[in-house]
Amino acid sequence: MWSSPEIEALIARLARLPGFGPRSARRAALALLQEPETRLKPLVEAMQNAARHSHTCPQCGNLDTQMPCIICTDPARDQSIICVVETVGDLWALERAGVHKGLYQVLGGTLSALSGFGPDDLNIRGMMERIAAGHVHEVVLALGTTVDGATTAHWLQSQLVEAGVVISRLGQGVPMGGALEVMDDGTLAAALTARRILEP
């Protein structure tokens, strides 16, 4: 071991974070320790603040420092459309794109019998309450196209079919800037199935 147990513990903690490996964790730890005033201490403070004040929104499952979250309490957002996503990361991605102006529902995972994640583990209570209150017109299923994502979408559709809301899902097919000749057959088939008639 080249460094003290405290520094090794810091590296080990960093290495457990997504996107980090042993080498990148070591580089990050070194960068923090070399500049404690400008890097390490502000980071510690920001992390303590986040740990102290962040909560899971009881309505949609988003992570925020206020309860309910900033999206659920924003009066400018369209209350009649809920976009269902698997994780908070997916919610952030959609917010980054700035295309969805409605509310969200973060499931916290997808149905996976093999991982022991079942219907009771899906966070849908807030959405069902909003639907029951009659505020919702449309539910957009923005889930991945994996086996578990598709199974979850099918399950949610079954749950919502009698709720009197429009159920939609994200379009599937050719990505922006994609060339057809390099697409796999599945993506091409999905794109052709979901084709749209062009208005004159």
Add this chain to the structure above:
Amino acid sequence: MQLLQLTLTDFRNYKRCVWNPTSPFVILHGENGSGKTNLLEALSLLAPGRGLHGASSAHFCREGAHNWGISASLKKGEHVFRLATGTAPSNTKRRVFLVEGEPVRSQSDVASLYACVWLVPRMDRLLSDNAAHRRRFLDRLVVALFPDHAQQLAAHERSVMSRNRILATQPSQKTWLSSVEDSISRHAVAITDARLTFLERMKNSAITTPGFPEIDLQLDCLLAQELQRHSALKVEDWLRDNLQKTRTDDQQRGGTRYGAHRADFSLNDTTHGIRGALASSGQQKIMLLSLLLAHAHCVQEGWGDAPFLLLDEPLVHLDEPHRQALMTNILERKMPSFLTGTDAGLFAPLKSSADFVHVKNGFLHPEAP
């Protein structure tokens, strides 16, 4: 497709091996346990799946090492690319694929770049043994023609396993079961359709392999019968209904009765009127080689490149005329092939065209032409 370079690192009995073959035909010869089959296994692992031994990733690592890797430089048409697989240093349990050094998005991406089929001694009685082994063999042939088939198979397998788990642990979750059964139905129909299209392609290409008998390949599968009579959507509905009806039975049996995993195939020698299931080891081997050679030709016609033929001890159980016919076919049809044997002398007809490599204790010794 041609192998330009193969690098093995801590794989099976190879500590470090860099090999640059000069011919598309390679004869690997040496004593038992020298590493001939391990080299074929390495080539088989460059395609999605568990390779020619069906082993798990933990078995590939050389004793005492923590990671293993296989890297190949391949030429497809005019396109030269590097394909690699192995374990990443950060996670020694997880196998990854890299194309040009970048991780691939899905296994279909690998299957569309590289294909190989193999025949190993334990498949000598494939036509009369376990149906699951036969099905896997058939699907490997289908993947070589339709790379997306691999993704459909993986999704179907996961869905069937999920259904079995729900039936065993939470059978009251009816809606969840319906969702999983919907997934099984969609993937099972896509898989069966690909298998049927494959059979049709093989028949339409009317390939005859000189020196080998004519063969007839038939799919034995309830779903295939339904698909030949009804539309795919109707068959999906039919399968969904059957899966729903058989939940109680399947719960007691601990398995799923309907699906693409219940298919089987039969292969018969129509020249001599021999049924594969009743044939001797030698006859079965002749039929399988005839099928592999026809398949390679069919893929070559469709994609311009034949898959790699990995033949472990192919001359065992074969009589002299069929040995000669095998080597003549490989040469004349220019099929990239890797053949192993303990006696190099048996491959003498290939002497002027193939690379002869003596394998000894995990080292390769290419012989001068």
